[in-house]
Amino acid sequence: MSDFVLHGNIIYSKNKDEFNIVENGYAVCKNGISEGVFDTLPEEYKNLEVIDCQDKIIIPGFTDLHVHAPQYGFRSVGMDCELLEWLERHAFPEEAKFADVEYADRAYSLFVNDMKTGFTTRACMFGTLHTDSTIVLMDKLEKSGLKTMVGKVNMNRNSPDYLREDTDKSLADTERFVQLSKRFENTKPIITPRFIPSCTDELMYGLSEIMHKYDLPVQSHLSENPSEIEWVKELCPWSTSYGNAYDRFGMMNDKTIMAHCVHMTEEEMALMKNNGVFAAHCPESNMNIASGISPVSRMLEEGIKVGIGSDVAGGTTLALNRAMTLAVQCSKMYWRYIDKKYKPLTLENVFYMATVGGGEFFGKAGSFEKGCEFDALVLDDTNIKTTVDFDTKERLERIIYLGNKHNIASKYVCGRKIF
Amino acid sequence: MSDFVLHGNIIYSKNKDEFNIVENGYAVCKNGISEGVFDTLPEEYKNLEVIDCQDKIIIPGFTDLHVHAPQYGFRSVGMDCELLEWLERHAFPEEAKFADVEYADRAYSLFVNDMKTGFTTRACMFGTLHTDSTIVLMDKLEKSGLKTMVGKVNMNRNSPDYLREDTDKSLADTERFVQLSKRFENTKPIITPRFIPSCTDELMYGLSEIMHKYDLPVQSHLSENPSEIEWVKELCPWSTSYGNAYDRFGMMNDKTIMAHCVHMTEEEMALMKNNGVFAAHCPESNMNIASGISPVSRMLEEGIKVGIGSDVAGGTTLALNRAMTLAVQCSKMYWRYIDKKYKPLTLENVFYMATVGGGEFFGKAGSFEKGCEFDALVLDDTNIKTTVDFDTKERLERIIYLGNKHNIASKYVCGRKIF
Secondary structure: OOOEEEEEEEEEEEEOOEEEEEEEEEEEEEOOEEEEEEOOOOHHHOOOEEEEEEEEEEEOOEEEEEEEHHHHHHOOOOOOOOHHHHHHHHHHHHHHHHHOHHHHHHHHHHHHHHHHOOOEEEEEEEOOOOHHHHHHHHHHHHHHOOEEEEEOEEOOOOOOHHHOOOHHHHHHHHHHHHHHHHHOOOEEEOEEEOOHHHOOHHHHHHHHHHHHHOOOOEEEEEOOOHHHHHHHHHHOOOOOOHHHHHHHOOOOOOOEEEEEOOOOOHHHHHHHHHHOOEEEEOHHHHHHOOOOOOOHHHHHHHOOEEEEOOOEOOEOOOOHHHHHHHHHHHHHHHHHHOOOOOOOOOHHHHHHHHHHHHHHHHOOOOOOOOOOEOOEEEEOOOOOOOOOOOOHHHHHHHHHHHOOHHHEEEEEEOOEEOO | OOOEEEEEEEEEEEEOOEEEEEEEEEEEEEOOEEEEEEOOOOHHHOOOEEEEEEEEEEEOOEEEEEEEHHHHHHOOOOOOOOHHHHHHHHHHHHHHHHHOHHHHHHHHHHHHHHHHOOOEEEEEEEOOOOHHHHHHHHHHHHHHOOEEEEEOEEOOOOOOHHHOOOHHHHHHHHHHHHHHHHHOOOEEEOEEEOOHHHOOHHHHHHHHHHHHHOOOOEEEEEOOOHHHHHHHHHHOOOOOOHHHHHHHOOOOOOOEEEEEOOOOOHHHHHHHHHHOOEEEEOHHHHHHOOOOOOOHHHHHHOOOEEEEOOOEOOEOOOOHHHHHHHHHHHHHHHHHHOOOOOOOOOHHHHHHHHHHHHHHHHOOOOOOOOOOEOOEEEEOOOOOOOOOOOOHHHHHHHHHHHOOHHHEEEEEEOOEEOO
16 A cells, blocks of 8 residues: 555545535545545645646545346346346346356456446445355455455245255355455455345344354345335244344344335334444336335435445446436435425435445445545546536536546555556 | 448337347348348349448437437536526526527537437437527538437526517517528428427417428427426416417427426327327436426327437436436336336337337338338447347347447438448
């Protein structure tokens, strides 16, 4: 890790509703940690290399809080299928291919390369149930320089024979996975029951034990779709809600990510808030699979932790700026049709979610506040041509709505230059 | 115009629900008109030049049925504003700049260049109220090779002084505009009252006269937003609905485009259908401005003519594939939250809307059926990398969801090669 200063137009979140914007400012990185942002460079940093980003915009990196790495190959295909048809025709057959480590190697190379060259600096992702292929994924991620958490998926019921585990083997493989992943520095294991319909109570309790034994985080899906929620009621008649079922398994805490959270009961909202559970908001997937619109504005207002997820391949793209745009757009439809009590999301809100909101799952990240791990994107908007003059916030808005990886001039994770 | 054959994987609409897919097929163009698509090249065309598109996909071009050319410069800025704030802070001040023909020249150059290099082969667009600047726009479009209809906008009430016309001048300028535009071959005038809140009854009746005198088409906005609809009720107390008001002015016929059509009464739906009025569905704008979700599935099912509009700058991008994707996604939210009676839109539906649906406003266009004007896009998907094998329809779906102008290898309008 090197010490340096980025000089340019710096934007990061002051809080969920406001930006800090420092034009021609200095973002100082020492030992991979932010020293803060300054109007003029303080004397104590005068010996550091200053990287002149000129008129470019400098922001913290984005965290993709929910993505299925093995589904990347068929992203944006089968979008007219209903959920079950989509799983059976596309998701399950493709995930089954990852039994072949050589196939995993080829497929994960494309995935990791695209994530590396995009807006994402950190991510929490699902692999498949195959331990060795998931280690292949982690190996590539480690080399990419990104900070990630990766789960070997557990699933022992309600999937085809060719993609279902025996309970004992699922638990033993999970322990093996945790052991194998100890060699990585920036790529950490995360316990990953696919979702309750895929996992028996016995498996869930077993995973919970491993989780507590190794002090690991956990990720899964919560209240995505009305029929899924009904199904969980049948499968867990002893629970008062889908979220309550996870809680009984010991999996609803401040090291938990629950993806989607679309159709939430009051009990589930309170549980998320009181236990500090992270919600991964995946607006594109929620539209594509016709799940619905998550009450994100309310979650944010109530202080529930919320990040953004691409949810590839329920979502079609790793480009988190697209997910941020769709989050704003969907929140407007939520306001129009479901509940006028909560205002639509703003650019400030979704930027906060994509940076601080998801970054907090990794500790101190997603901001240039002093003490945060230093992730940065240097953005160049010159190819989004116009005859209009914009201020710095407007330039950021244009990149979020219209930009793609070609607008990223350089990228840093924990103070290391990725490109 | 030249005679030639495109050889490759050809997709076009059989009807609103089905594709014609001819792999390794031949699309024949003579004098700018399609002779049809063939599995093997018929003897009578053997003397024509065959352009080998190899494994690429060949589709008809897309029609953008609703777009505001002068708003292109501030696309994707101010997306957190409410409609009135957005008009006052962004749309009106920017449109006012087009009083300066030199500014119009610079701004319209960017707009036309981006449209020329994108998926759009035909478009119906709004200029500003300034006649000379709108002619500048038409001149550039004519040179681009695209087929378009362009309106000098009329507005004589409810806008700032700096962007409001006197009724007589508005009508006189419209006649002058029609005369000046006679010199163009592929760029035609279309009568363009901004919308009823911007135009007095007197102006509307005057425009209707000019429309009928020169046998011109007409475009405007209909039932976009609940408060706009209430406003029209106050402004036209003699009407039974917003649509009925346009009808009384003589502007609801089969040469009419009504943009948005989000909050439609039964009377308005019947009027659209019975009079053969075209609806321009603008899903992105309807989200961005928090208008709502148009009942497009129902319109299609009932036989109402529907095309797709980017509605820049209510929409942020000219890329109609993005609008098509959002149309599918929004229709799923319509199904989930508003009415389960109509199924979500499919890829076939939105492809039909973007090709045939909008193309029909120009006569016979948007298809490779014999007799249609020959517009084509040759699409290259090799940069959307994957380890999965896809069939031709799936490859098209990937380009619609993930592609951009860089996936267009070449483009033809009326048999002329644009690039």
